[in-house]
Amino acid sequence: xxxxxxxxxxxxxxxxxxxxxxxxxxxxxxxxxxxxxxxxxxxxxxxxxxxxxxxxxxxxxxxxxxxxxxxxxxxxxxxxxxxxxxxxxxxxxxxxxxxxxxxxxxxxxxxxxxxxxxxxxxxxxxxxxxxxxxxxxxxxxxxxxxxxxxxxxxxxxxxxxxxxxxxxxxxxxxxxxxxxxxxxxxxxxxxxxxxxxxxxxxxxxxxxxxxxxxxxxxxxxxxxxxxxxxxxxxxxxxxxxxxxxxxxxxxxxxxxxxxxxxxxxxxxxxxxxxxxxxxxxxxxxxxxxxxxxxxxxxxxxxxxxxxxxxxxxxxxxxxxxxxxxxxxxxxxxxxxxxxxxxxxxxxxxx
Ligand code: TXA
Ligand code: MG
Numbered sequence: 285x286x287x288x289x290x291x292x293x294x295x296x297x298x299x300x301x302x303x304x305x306x307x308x309x310x311x312x313x314x315x316x317x318x319x320x321x322x323x324x325x326x327x328x329x330x331x332x333x334x335x336x337x338x339x340x341x342x343x344x345x346x347x348x349x350x351x352x353x354x355x356x357x358x359x360x361x362x363x364x365x366x367x368x369x370x371x372x373x374x375x376x377x378x379x380x381x382x383x384x385x386x387x388x389x390x391x392x393x394x395x396x397x398x399x400x401x402x403x404x405x406x407x408x409x410x411x412x413x414x415x416x417x418x419x420x421x422x423x424x425x426x427x428x429x430x431x432x433x434x435x436x437x438x439x440x441x442x443x444x445x446x447x448x449x450x451x452x453x454x455x456x457x458x459x460x461x462x463x464x465x466x467x468x469x470x471x472x473x474x475x476x477x478x479x480x481x482x483x484x485x486x487x488x489x490x491x492x493x494x495x496x497x498x499x500x501x502x503x504x505x506x507x508x509x510x511x512x513x514x515x516x517x518x519x520x521x522x523x524x525x526x527x528x529x530x531x532x533x534x535x536x537x538x539x540x541x542x543x544x545x546x547x548x549x550x551x552x553x554x555x556x557x558x559x560x561x562x563x564x565x566x567x568x569x570x571x572x573x574x575x576x577x578x579x580x581x582x583x584x585x586x587x588x589x590x591x592x593x594x595x596x597x598x599x600x601x602x603x604x605x606x607x608x609x610x611x612x613x614x615x616x617x618x619x620x621x622x623x624x625x626x627x628x629x630x631x632x633x634x
Contacts, residue, residue: 287320287450288459294417305461306425312458313426318342320435320449320460321422323414325386325468325489326442326588327449328357328432329457330422336399339431343401345456348438353404354431355388355472356411359423367397367429368409374499375477381498384415386472386489402431408478418463434471435460441525441588441595441623444469448592469585470615475503487615489584525588525623527595529553533606533624537577538563544603553599555590557583560605569599580607584616591623 290305309319316338318331329346331338333356343350358364361379364371369392371379378389388410393403403409414420423430434442437452446462453460473488475495483504484492495503534541538560545565546552552568557577564570571590574582594602604620607613 285455287454287457289446289450289462290459291462292418292421294464297417297421306422309422309459309461310426313338313428313430316341317458318345319458320443320446320453321419321430321432322416322446322461322463322466323357323419323432324416324466325414325471326444326466327435327446327460328355328414328419328430329435329449329453330357330430330432333398333402333429333431336401339399339401341457342431342433345453346433346436346438348433350401351404352433353406353410354402354433355474356398356402356409357419357423357430357432358411358413359420361413363429364391364411367394368392368411369394372477374482378475378477378495378498379413382490383413384420385413386415386468388412388472388474390474390476390478390485392478398429398431410474412472416463416466418461422461439524439526441527441591442471444585444588448588451592466585468581469587469589470619473615476506487618489615491611491614493611525591525619526625527591527602527623529594529600529602531591531602531604531624533620534603535606537607538603538605539577541603544568550600551598553594553597553602554604555594555602556605569594569597573605577605577607580612580616583607584619587616587619 292302296302313332316335318329318341320327321330329342331342390408390410393407393409435449436442443449444466446460449460468489473490474486476483476485481502481504483506485506492503538556546567554564554568555571555573557574558572559576571593573586573590
């Protein structure tokens with residue numbers, strides 16, 4: 285069975301034809317099917333968060349370990365009352381400020397409305413309200429909460445285009461919604477609000493400084509904590525976002541690189557900003573990540589597509605431009621290092 289594709293662009297949301305497509309999507313989800321949906325971060329693989337069979341389909345299609353909980357997506361904060369404890373006023377402030385948008389909050393779980401495999405048997409739940417108009421319209425039309433991890437095969441780069449979902453999951457999922465691209469391209473910030481001070485379990489587009497300026501208090505980074513080797517988000521312990529070839533970060537950036545050598549017996553791929561093109565050694569395959577070295581947002585938006593393109597190419601080894609450490613590059617460099625397997629691979633190890 286091929287995966288069904290519904291095309292819904294943002295400017296078609298009011299069309300009669302779109303209404304019919306939304307009805308079909310609702311029916312599929314109501315009957316426990318799973319569907320790839322667009323969000324402003326990456327595509328999600330959505331299923332009814334209350335239906336254990338639908339959730340099982342998500343885990344099987346992705347090949348995802350069962351101990352890695354899913355984020356539950358909603359369209360209105362009222363939906364939270366069904367499955368989380370009364371929220372701290374500070375969480376409400378953050379939700380008001382950043383939702384709909386690229387941030388997920390881990391909250392205490394209440395009751396048995398959600399299927400236990402959605403939260404991997406934990407007593408907490410991560411929740412998010414996406415801002416992508418099509419993703420949001422689907423959630424509104426469906427009416428019940430949708431569990432949705434990124435719609436890629438586990439370990440592969442997340443999908444930022446519906447074609448990426450098809451590449452990974454064709455025939456394994458009921459359908460996918462083809463829509464306008466993601467504006468962020470990196471997954472949401474995950475903030476653990478089950479303890480004080482709140483802590484960032486996964487960096488994302490919303491930075492620590494932005495959170496602190498709204499909260500008017502300190503937010504921790506999980507990686508700075510004493511017990512940082514024990515992940516809060518089970519998903520953070522797995523290798524992620526990786527193309528099939530070895531990947532190395534060019535620390536200091538392509539312009540300062542001194543060690544890349546093109547030899548006859550291995551083909552090299554380089555992912556770097558367009559303005560570094562002149563520094564690409566002859567014979568290497570170049571994929572432009574963004575216009576210049578400080579276009580971090582653009583780099584975030586294009587990162588996964590670039591990694592996927594390299595994955596499909598005939599290169600044996602990939603180098604990627606390393607951006608300088610800053611609040612704005614934190615999520616971007618976090619994903620890049622994860623894609624390398626979380627270690628700086630020196631050239632002589634490859
Ligand atoms: O931007 C996003 O967050 C995308 C889109 C589709 O919304 N979703 C996404 O989901 O990235 P996923 O499953 O690929 O990543 C969810 C992360 C994992 O690291 C998981 O372990 C963590 O959130 N997580 C989910 N529920 C949790 C919980 N109750 N406690 C701790 N970590 C949790
Ligand atoms: Mg993921």
